[in-house]
Amino acid sequence: MRLKNKYQKLLSCYLKDFEPYTGEISIPMLVEKRGISKNDLIKLDANENDFIDKEWLNEILRKAINEIDITRYPDPQAYELRKIIAKYQNTKIDNIIMGNGTDDLIDCIIRMFLDHKSDIIVIEPTFSMYKYSASMIGSSYTPVLLKPNFDLDIQKLENSIKPNTKLIFICSPNNPTANQFFVKEISNILDLTDKIVVIDEAYVDFARYSISKDTNLIDKYDNLVLLKSYSKSWGLAGLRAGYAIANPEIIEFLRSIRKVYNFNSVAQAMLLEMYKNYDDIQSKIEQIKKERQWLSNQISKFQDLLVYPSETNFILIKLINNRFKISQIMDKFLTKNILIRDRSNLPLLDNCFRITVSNRKTNLCVIETLKTILKEE
Template structure:
């Protein structure tokens, strides 16, 4: 006899109305569903950096692997990794916490600060993982909408603060809108919020604006950075939290041990020595972003929004078409972009990662075909 239990009765009550995170497309699933081959797929849906040459990165990894004994656990304190990051960002290594992608460092904050009586406050639309973290812990997710031009109303946001609001999170540049928020408005929010203010700078390298040194002025400020975007390490998962030492000393013991793998611990210091290479690639992305933006604006059935990231948001205007149909038609041609139409304020919107010129020309050709331009 096979034993069976109703495991649904065992699930956390926090999962009752839980909305699962929808990540970028799965390549194996897309290949199977549409009968494509991997060589025919152009994946520009997850804001990865396609400008980093795989062969160059593979050489860096080969150098790194020669120093590594995979039978050993990584350094649980990540000392050398943190020191190299501190030098790169102009901080003290005790002001840095690293983890398995920015999701991991976010969860460290949430697990330390949030309980089911807590409230998290954001301005929507924004990165959907903030709600994911909140829902898992059974906390309250509160938000105000951005203005129609995606600017932020700081007074409106602050008016939503309650006695239970422990975290306020702002992403600048913002995902999925692509714009930055004015520095004076971010300053106003930090100074007038008596909880922990998290500034997510995942895309800061593409905007030339970072407030990471502000952690020395505001002890309630945490800056989040990631290596998934500008440094092309989405597959390795490296996230960074910059914050004052006192708060870091509270958060660090809460983090899951060995969350940053040994390959990442050796590779990050090595890659940071190649700063000029990455700066060059970032400039290439920015230059191509402006070209792609200009070309997309020539398609009259699209409303294209300016970007300070490595992606561009656009709204489908053509009668009889919507974002979902456009994405589905592109997939038939092997092109994967992101449908953002279910996000607040973003009806009929698509999000496109900036590709190389070759990729962008193929994309533009197919978009013009689909939109009848």
């Protein structure tokens, strides 16, 4: 990112060649440019949740707002919420810290462990926020590619660990490859290193297992950190809420370096209300998983497309016929006011794009759009 010469010399030396995060799209700007209403736009590019009823969420939000005093600062410990999370995640309250989304926690973890002399290892292709946050403080960055079938390459990972390596980031289930790594593989990595291993489980509610709920790895390994999000499975992307689970020493240090009131009163109150409806949320998650299977099966019928198995709320698709280009796919979807995500610029993902699993009505629009595109010569 470049500033005018007047300010360039004032920048931190680590930001002079800094590449900003490019995942965001301003929806108001887009609808204004296209001359459509916001309701006409179908967003399938950010893995948001279309299954939880918006009116139901708004009712819970109104109830939460009525229960707080907005003139007072939020509880910096989020004590009541952490007590409930500990119960559902099979852990202790001292193992939990809340964050303003997992992006906030990623940033805290990186600031806690890294500096310009240290190195971070990240399994790729993956979520770009790990690299983004590390680059802001000048840390060196070591990508370790997955195998062509998207399996972990543990030998390559082990060979990449250097004396100045401090952190290893693994997204599981992984965005954008959509697969979850086996718990034995995670254990093997934790056995071979004393570096801090961060497992980003933002999509874990759609997968086979959860490390915190279904294993004892948090108790066994004091260098393990888990990240959890409410944006995907709980439909609260706009609330900005997430948490980390780790040993109490790491949690206490994270608490000491975060912004004091990083987790607002509205988020705390709303999540307390949401946990009263926990079973309803789990039912919606099961609906997403069933719809994911239906959509995968339908897209798999197209000979020009390869659908990768998914343990998330999105599907990764590869264009395997050179009659078309990814740009054509993207443009055709946009003419239908449907946003999807081009992933072809990432390693191992040539000609790949990503689509969020939505409701049946929207998914039928996706199928019809693909039919229109792929029948064209």
